[in-house]
Amino acid sequence: MSEQPHLVAVYEQLCPVCGQHLSTAEIDAHQCRTKNIPLNQPYHLEAFREFEAFFRQRTGFQLTPVQRYWSKKLLLGLSFTALAPTGVGKTLLGIAYSGFLAQRGKRSYLMVPNSVLLEQVAQRLQTCCPDVRLLAFRGRMKKAEKEAFFTALMQKDFDVLLTTTAFFSRHREKLVPLTMDHIFVDDVDAVLKTSRNVEWLLRLLGFSEEEVRSGQRHPEKQVGQIWVSSATANPGRKARLFTQLLNFSVGRMKQAIRNVVDIALPTEIPQPYDVLATILRQLPSGGLIFTTTEAEARQVEEQLVSQNISVAAVVSDLPAARRHGIIQQFQEGKIDFLVGVATPYGLLVRGIDMPLRILSAVFVGIPRRTVGVQDLETISPQFLVHLAGLFRNHPEISRLLPYLRRKEETRQAVREIIRSFFERQDFSFLAPGVLVEENRLVIPDVSTYLQASGRTSRMWKGHLTRGAAIVLDTPARLTAFAERAMLYGIPFQTAQSPADVDWDPLRKELVNTRLQAELGALPQLEPVLFVVESPTKARQISQFFG
Incomplete structure (x- = not known):
């Protein structure tokens, strides 16, 4: 046989x-x-043991399990998406890894969402890695300082380059002569808003213009590595180049890990300053207050100061030095509460990271976006897709939705259908969780709420602290907001007045979890190995996450 x-x-x-x-x-x-x-x-990396000791020596912390996982990927030279909730230590790891590479003669580029976080990162880097040559661009620089910055940039006189994502979008062509060994993008959404940014990032890593255009990498090409925070918005088409050239995708993450008590307090008062003051007197020092506009933020500051509450507004029309001074005073406990605006890229929504200082967030009005018939021609194609999704129960819109990103004539057809709803004031096809006020749609912005309230629940020494988020608005708006929030798995507790909230145990819990985190008494976040029976299935499942 x-x-x-x-x-x-x-x-x-x-x-x-x-x-x-x-x-x-x-x-x-x-x-x-x-x-x-x-x-x-x-996987038996001598470099990992060296980096682990470096991290412990320079930061004073042990690597958490998830940081150990990312560190091994970095030391293998891989590019990837750091898929994890806010506050788990991505930025600290990026700082330490940049310092570690600097000792080996390699350059890094750290990109953060705004100037507030830039100052925090610069201070942290200079504290834990004082031997690193840091080159940071600050918007408040004088003319001579800016000229000195660009001279040092062109002469490659730095180990770590630190800028905001806005700087990269404005000056990306000036960066092309440089090649970075390591890039960390702390807010990939801001970069992906412009498709061309992806191409320039790849050029910075050492890819040629031809490789970027064709999406094909030379087999023996040695390039730098990039890792990015997980996206909350839809990455554009150019993000596919990351997959084609670096074998990773920019995944989206639904915020699933947070330790926040969410409380809805209905009020019919348009400007509930007295209710707000009552709530703040029940909360411990160290909180954020969010309004929907900067004018409202100023009004809230004025009204609360008149009631002897220690508060300061952080708004865009303040000089940068003044903003940073206010935040420094808040961090030192000299100011009890900060007021900002609940927008996707607000200064206090993404740009502040104080795990031990920020315990609560109060929203004066639900985070929202309003749309009227006059806005249909000016909204972005991406937001039009979102808006059409709210009318997906309409048969024609449902049919056109799959083609909406590809063709302008399809987008125009959908605009005309939605325009007819406004003209007839017929919103019977509108999805639950969206309000109509004076023939305008009021669309709750739960993603911004998650980002902003996430400032109150952060990872500290590998442990997740407890936070509180209180939302004030009309009963109708709060009902719609709670419906949209449930799509994210966020249940709200509803209290009819501040007196109905049991403040004493909440205050103790907010303070005690931070004490427990300091002592290492809370459970740590850990990565999980998911084993399946075939590489094909592994690849398919990984595409859900990036």
């Missing part, structure tokens, strides 16, 4: 050593035939 032929399976691009195809024969031999080294050798 003849022997059956031995079948060899080949798994495409899954060799952990060379990144090329992996055969069952190589698996049986535990050896990569391309480089002739054991398959498990890349």
Whole structure:
């Protein structure tokens, strides 16, 4: 009887050593035939032990389990999306890794969402890595300082470049002559708003213009690495270049890990300053107050100061030095509460990280966006997709939705259908959780709420602290907001008045979780290994997350 032929399976691009195809024969031999080294050798990293000691020495902290996982990927030279909730230590890891690379003669570029966080990162970097040559761009620089910055930039006289994402969008062409070994983007949404930004980022890593245009990488090409925070918005088409050239995708994350008590307090008063003051007197020092406009933020500041509450507004028309001074006073406990605006890229929504200082957030009005018939021609294509989704129960819009991103004529057809709803004042096809006020749609912005309230619940020494978020608005708006929030898995507690809230245990809990985090008495966030039966299924499942 003849022997059956031995079948060899080949798994495409899954060799952990060379990144090329992996055969069952190589698996049986535990050896990569391309480089002739054991398959498990890349994971026994001497560099990891060195970085672990460096991180502990420079920051005073041990790497958390999720930071250990990311560190190993970084030290393998991989590019990836850091898929995790806000406050788990991504920025601190980026700072420490940049300092570690600087000791090895490599350059890093740290990109943050705004000037407030830029100052915090600069201070942290200079504290834990004083030997690193930091080059940071600040909007309040004088002319001579800006000229000195660009001179140092062109002469490559730095180890770590630190800017906002807005700076990158404005000056990306000036950066192209540079090649970065490591790029960390702390707010990838802001970068992906402009498709061309992706191309320039790849050029900064060392890809040629031809490679970026074709989406094909030269097999032996050595380039830098990039890791980014998880996206909350839809990445544009150009984000596919990350997959084609660096083998990772910019995943989206639904905020699933947060430790916040969400409280809705209905009020019919348009400007509930007395109710707000009552709430703040019940909360411990260290909170954020969010309004819907900067004018309202100023009014809230004025009214609360008149009631002897320690509060200051952080708004865009303040000089940068004044804004930073107010935030510094807040951090030192000299100001009890800060007031800002609840917009997707507000100064206090994304740009402040104080796990031990920020315990609560109060929203004077639900975060929202309003749309009227006059706005239909000016809204972005991305927001038109979102708006059409709210009318998906309409049969024609439902039919056109899959083609909305591709064709302008489809977008125009959808605009005309939605325009007819406004003209007839017929919103019967509107999805739940959206209000109509004076023939304008009031669309709750739950994503901004999650970002803003997430300032109150952060990772500290690997532990998740407790936060509180209180929302004041009319009963109708709060009902709509709670409906939209449930789509994100966020349940609201409703109290009819501040007197109905049990403030004493809440205050103690907010303070005690921070004490417990300091002592290491809370459970840590850990990465989980998800094992499936085939590489194909693993690849498919990973695409859900990035």
